[in-house]
Amino acid sequence: MRLSRRAFGATALAGAVSLAGRRSYAQTDKVKIGVLTDMSGVLSAVLGQGSVDGTRMAVEDFGGSVNGMPVEVVFADHQNKPDIGSAIARRWLDQEGVDVITDLGNSAVAIACQSIVKEKNKTIIISGASSSDLTGKYCNPHSFHWGYDTYMQSAGTATELTQQGGDSWFFLTADYAFGHALEIDATRKVEENGGKVLGKLRFPPNTLDMASLLLQAQNSRAKVIGLIASGDDLERFIKQGNEFGIWKRQKAAAFGLQLYNVMSIGVDAMEGIVHNSIFYWDRDDKSRDFGRRFWKRNGKPPSEAHAIAYSAATQFLKAVRAAGTKDTATILKALHEMPVDDLVTPNGKVRADGRLMRPTWLLEVKPKSEIKETWDVFKVVRELPGERAFKPLSESTCPLVKT
Numbered sequence: 001m002r003l004s005r006r007a008f009g010a011t012a013l014a015g016a017v018s019l020a021g022r023r024s025y026a027q028t029d030k031v032k033i034g035v036l037t038d039m040s041g042v043l044s045a046v047l048g049q050g051s052v053d054g055t056r057m058a059v060e061d062f063g064g065s066v067n068g069m070p071v072e073v074v075f076a077d078h079q080n081k082p083d084i085g086s087a088i089a090r091r092w093l094d095q096e097g098v099d100v101i102t103d104l105g106n107s108a109v110a111i112a113c114q115s116i117v118k119e120k121n122k123t124i125i126i127s128g129a130s131s132s133d134l135t136g137k138y139c140n141p142h143s144f145h146w147g148y149d150t151y152m153q154s155a156g157t158a159t160e161l162t163q164q165g166g167d168s169w170f171f172l173t174a175d176y177a178f179g180h181a182l183e184i185d186a187t188r189k190v191e192e193n194g195g196k197v198l199g200k201l202r203f204p205p206n207t208l209d210m211a212s213l214l215l216q217a218q219n220s221r222a223k224v225i226g227l228i229a230s231g232d233d234l235e236r237f238i239k240q241g242n243e244f245g246i247w248k249r250q251k252a253a254a255f256g257l258q259l260y261n262v263m264s265i266g267v268d269a270m271e272g273i274v275h276n277s278i279f280y281w282d283r284d285d286k287s288r289d290f291g292r293r294f295w296k297r298n299g300k301p302p303s304e305a306h307a308i309a310y311s312a313a314t315q316f317l318k319a320v321r322a323a324g325t326k327d328t329a330t331i332l333k334a335l336h337e338m339p340v341d342d343l344v345t346p347n348g349k350v351r352a353d354g355r356l357m358r359p360t361w362l363l364e365v366k367p368k369s370e371i372k373e374t375w376d377v378f379k380v381v382r383e384l385p386g387e388r389a390f391k392p393l394s395e396s397t398c399p400l401v402k403t
Contacts (some may be wrong), residue, residue: 031071031320033313034098035060036085036113037128038105039077042205046258048106050306053298055102056315057290066317067324074098078109080205085109086116093120099326100125102146102312105305107131111138117252118142121328123335124261125316127308128190130256131181132391133400135355142328144335144354146315146345147151147308148278150182151391153255156276156362156384158189161224164249165194170222172213172237175202175228180257182228185391193339198222205233210240218246230256238265239248258303262365262377268375270365277363279307279344282377291344301375307344314342348386353398 037047037053052075060070074092085106092098093116101117104110105339117124118140125144126134132151134143162169169190173179180201187197198220201213208223214237217225222363225246227237234256241247247269254261257275279292281301294302302310320326320333340348340356348358363378371377393401 014310029069030097031066031069031317031326032091032096032100033071033073033316034089034101035073035309036078036092036101036105037073037075038080038101039075041080042233043080043105043128045260046231047103047305050298050303051103051105051128052308054294054302054306054309055313057293057297058310058317061314062317064317066320069326072315077107078104080106080109082106082108082112086112089113089116090120093117093122097228098143099123099320100316102126102316103305103309105129107134107181110134111177114138114140114143123316123328123331125312125335127312128305129178131177132185133181133397135175135351135353136391136397137399139353139400141332141354141400144312144350144356146312146356148276148304148360149390150178151185152360152389153276154182154186154189154277155389156360157253157255157274158186158226159193160274160362160381161251161253162190162193162195166223166224166253166334167193169195169197169224169226169253170217170220171197171199171200171226171228172210172217173202173226174233175204178230178256179228183226185310186226186228186255188294194220203233207233208236210236211244213237214246216245218244218250222250224251224253226257227252227311228253230258231261235261235264235392236393240271242269257299258305259374259375259377260303263300263375267365267368267371267377271367273365274381275363277304277378279304279359280361280363280380281307282376283361285379286343286346295375311340311342311345315340315345351393352401353393353396354400355390357390358384360384360389 039048039282076088100123102125107129110129132149133143145247172182252287322334323330362381
């Protein structure tokens, strides 16, 4: 195994690992997957190295090659900055022979890279970023959205809680593309189900003191406080809300919740919190197979994004194999036409806008008394078919499907 890639300038962490041995190949003789992710920031635990490892597992399942070509995985830290992410993407596509960019993990970075990939006639499969605009107004024929999105995250959580009687809401929203898009989608779902939004506040990422935000939400007397945040920001909201006793009187809806957040905060503080998920490692035999393999090599089960990185890489390699070539147009055609069925994505198909349609699951944090082993923290409330979980094409703003 060969480690490579110099740091991008003074700021971008980059690395590459060859999974095809020591022989030197020209760029045209290999398939190269670039995992552009958050390696050092607020989302690095749920993205980062785990997304790289999920991608490597897909390559390993192909034996390290496809159609006789070795497969190489490179990765870089976009630091959640569109300018850095764009520069890395251009370097990869112009100079380093990357065939597909995956993960992204930040909606603003993903949006910036979508147009670059189209310009360079390559492929982008977004497995970590979540704005529904990625397959809406920013869609293009070279771009696919493989993971969760803001519409899907709101469709289960906001709908379920509003229908259960949580008919008044106050949103605390991260002030970036993910937050804005999810707030719009969640507001719509609350109102469609007869609820009202009493107020909204936005905050910059990496805010350390959430007290004033939480107290304003508490004073609204909303039945549900919608926490539109992820990573460390979401954990601070939950922890500081517990310190004020807010969650004893008002329900928390954690839209960006991930398995690792529950373990970091503790199940006692999270019991009963509901969210809509695209993957849970302990859901069925296939997910457990992948989850335990990942756990063995990483010391913990995969996040949703780690699992979807595996699925995205798997399907790209299947498309290359089916195409019998690295020609981009042929690969794109295969990605649009081939069914998707792997260890983490059952019964999937790609729509005209690049959205992967697949089932999702409404999950609830278990009471501590029901937990049988470490990381066994969710129970499945219900399965949502893709047609219910994702925005219908009839509402799409994607120019590829507008009539």
